[in-house]
Amino acid sequence: MNLSQALLNQNRLALTRLLTQVENNTEQGRAALNALFPHTGKAHLIGVTGAPGTGKSTLVNQLALYYRKEHDFRVAILAVDPSSPFTGGAVLGDRVRMRDLSGDKNVFIRSMASRGSLGGLAQSTSAMVQLFDAANYDVILVETVGAGQAEVDIAKLAHTTLVVEAPGLGDDIQAIKAGILEIADILVINKADRPGVEHTERALNGMLELSHPTRRIFQHHGRSMVIEEEKVYDQQNTWIPEVKRTIAKEGYGIAELGEAIARHVDFLRESDEWSRQTRTQLQVTFDTLLRETLFNRFLDELSPQVYADTLSQIVKREESPWGAVESLLKTFL
Ligand SMILES: Nc1nc2c(ncn2[C@@H]2O[C@H](COP(=O)(O)OP(=O)(O)O)[C@@H](O)[C@H]2O)c(=O)[nH]1
Numbered sequence: 001m002n003l004s005q006a007l008l009n010q011n012r013l014a015l016t017r018l019l020t021q022v023e024n025n026t027e028q029g030r031a032a033l034n035a036l037f038p039h040t041g042k043a044h045l046i047g048v049t050g051a052p053g054t055g056k057s058t059l060v061n062q063l064a065l066y067y068r069k070e071h072d073f074r075v076a077i078l079a080v081d082p083s084s085p086f087t088g089g090a091v092l093g094d095r096v097r098m099r100d101l102s103g104d105k106n107v108f109i110r111s112m113a114s115r116g117s118l119g120g121l122a123q124s125t126s127a128m129v130q131l132f133d134a135a136n137y138d139v140i141l142v143e144t145v146g147a148g149q150a151e152v153d154i155a156k157l158a159h160t161t162l163v164v165e166a167p168g169l170g171d172d173i174q175a176i177k178a179g180i181l182e183i184a185d186i187l188v189i190n191k192a193d194r195p196g197v198e199h200t201e202r203a204l205n206g207m208l209e210l211s212h213p214t215r216r217i218f219q220h221h222g223r224s225m226v227i228e229e230e231k232v233y234d235q236q237n238t239w240i241p242e243v244k245r246t247i248a249k250e251g252y253g254i255a256e257l258g259e260a261i262a263r264h265v266d267f268l269r270e271s272d273e274w275s276r277q278t279r280t281q282l283q284v285t286f287d288t289l290l291r292e293t294l295f296n297r298f299l300d301e302l303s304p305q306v307y308a309d310t311l312s313q314i315v316k317r318e319e320s321p322w323g324a325v326e327s328l329l330k331t332f333l
Pocket residue numbers: 051052053054055056057058059091092093094190191192193194246247248249250
């Protein structure tokens with residue numbers, strides 16, 4: 001059976017198998033990505049990131065239910081959690097998710113626990129997302145934990161990035177420290193039933209005020225004007241992140257969040273930002289593949305002895321990395 005063809009026919013087993021191939025960066029996985037590429041480029045990729053315990057899994061679960069009910073979208077969920085390699089990332093939120101969404105053949109849930117192969121976590125994620133895209137999922141929700149460089153890289157893949165905060169996680173807002181606020185299109189204050197929600201909201205608004213001084217008020221013919229809620233982007237046509245409160249556990253604020261996400265999609269389409277993002281992502285994929293392939297091909301040609309000798313010369317400072325590369329390349333040209 002041709003797995004790629006089966007995937008296009010929305011066969012779940014084929015998708016499951018190819019996801020594993022692609023996650024492990026096998027020959028078969030790469031061949032499938034190549035064959036399926038013409039069928040990609042349609043899905044809306046939503047990244048959901050934030051500190052552990054803020055309620056990301058619960059929120060993703062609720063968003064999936066919302067998209068099923070309100071829009072009849074086909075929804076894929078990819079939970080990237082390298083911190084729990086033995087459980088496959090299936091913590092409490094994921095079990096709840098499984099219960100609510102299992103049995104719906106238009107929902108597909110997958111956990112990724114590995115650090116990702118050669119190209120790294122972001123590249124593995126990107127490749128797995130392409131399979132969901134080809135399999136005709138309208139919305140792909142990618143949940144990532146924490147705020148490291150890998151999470152930032154994954155967030156850059158997404159068309160829309162939600163950064164989830166929760167009140168009472170200490171006075172510092174976790175995400176700000178890691179600079180993850182800069183990648184947020186929508187800031188979600190989940191657990192809005194908890195005390196301290198006003199404090200968190202004030203802190204986030206303060207941060208936004210600094211980075212987007214035009215957020216609430218801008219000058220118009222010398223007069224100050226308050227922007228209406230629907231017109232959340234400024235004159236430069238840049239998106240101003242929205243702040244939304246949710247109680248994911250009870251489904252509160254989910255529809256409003258869904259509407260904010262829809263406004264962001266409208267903005268991406270109208271401002272041509274969607275095509276720009278797509279172009280950048282494809283360039284990253286292309287460059288990464290090129291670098292990886294050339295490097296591997298070069299190593300295949302080079303005897304391990306020559307590599308080891310050169311490295312020890314560099315370590316002894318008899319040769320510089322620059323000089324070594326130059327002379328090695330000469331012998332191959
Ligand atoms: N009080 C409250 N608890 C919530 C809310 N959303 C999720 N939780 C709980 O917070 C815990 C962590 O949720 P989870 O979705 O696994 O968080 P994640 O680690 O960010 O994926 C679970 O016990 C959830 O039931 C909420 O809006 N309010």
